[in-house]
Amino acid sequence: VSSAELTSAHLARIEAVESKLNAFIEVSGEQALAEAHAIDARRAAGEELAPLAGVPIAVKDIVVTKGIQTTAASKILEGWIPPYDATIVERIKAAGLPILGKTNLDEFAMGSSTEHSAYGNTANPWDLERIPGGSGGGSAAAVGAYEAPLAIGTDTGGSIRQPASVTGTVGVKPTYGGVSRYGLIAMASSLDQAGPVTRTVLDSALLHELIGGYDDRDSTSINEPLPALVEAARQGAAGDLSGLRVGVVTELSGDGYQSGVSASFNEALDLLRGAGAQIEEISCPNFPLALSAYYLIMPSEASSNLAKFDGMRFGLRVEPEDGPVTAERVMAATRGAGFGDEVKRRVILGTYALSAGYYDAYYGSAQKVRTLIQRDFLAAFEKVDVLVSPTAPTTAFKLGEKLDDPLAMYLNDVATIPANLAGVPGISLPSGLSDDGLPVGFQILAPVKADDRLYRVGAALE
């Protein structure tokens, strides 16, 4: 098929299902079709093109796109049209992938259900009454519902992997520093990573190779070539994992994990055994502290990163209803009107945790926990090649079910957060359905810079 046919077919699918799903904040159909025609012409002229050239893609609306509105699902950025592209968007365009549009998310990527979006919630394609995960529910729902064959997500505490888990798609959080953060609207800079959302492990490897690798505009970018990811996926697809040592994380199972999730997880372990892998249990004793540390570090960094939304530099500006129009009062009025409740909650939490007198007790302790989690990973990876767990403790829950209970919402992230705190890469891929008929995600974690292992093991399971 031509890129124009492929792109039109996906735009038609978007047209048909968007009223039910709401996976996109903005569809850039005309631009996508123009790009598709341009790629077809270059191919017809005999030009050698990139492997994914002509395949359309959806991009999470927290990644900056030149000429296409970028909102981070916040009212504070409504109507903001960035004057530049994120590095990963530059790479996507250079490789000739038409951009279908920008996908929905929890405001500034804060949430696990995409219900905290200023542009309405996204539905789960498996059951429209349920959440598609978050924060990247739009990208996962778009891929799961065949609106897009590929999508970009970002993962600070699980926002690629948990939505993948509850929508039956594949999502990868690369090693921290493996994919450029230039042009991502920063949430928590020491945790944020962009990565692929796809329907197969091989597609994720192809997209990861396209967007990944060194970028001198990101000071934490790793200045080394990526491991051979596509090759690893192709190797894994042969299904032979003999000699591979797999550690099942003791702390990421048991209480709180739905029985259908555990059953599906155990079936996947049997498949790994069948492929020749050796399975053992590994304790990571500090993992139970990860969630509390994350929910201090993440709001602290976010409160600082969001300080730039002051009513003057970008997007929305609200002047106080009466009294003098001072910078401080414009800032307060704009932030009061422009930020949603969850964002305000985290800014307040973060500024409190960073304030003089509390800094050591909260932020300082959380950073110490972070070191302990890193040590747990290092110790575990001396014994095994990869660690595995369910991606999320439950299948997709009902819309509204956890919206008024932030702590219940945060608990969704227990299994995904340790990877962000330590910078290690992780993948979620479908391991079948739970007894409630909903998809379950299987998570594989590998050492820093060994992202190829995710693809080898993931492809063997597919």
Ligand code: GLN
């Ligand atoms: N659920 C996590 C949070 O709310 C996910 C964040 C993310 O990965 N962007 O912080």
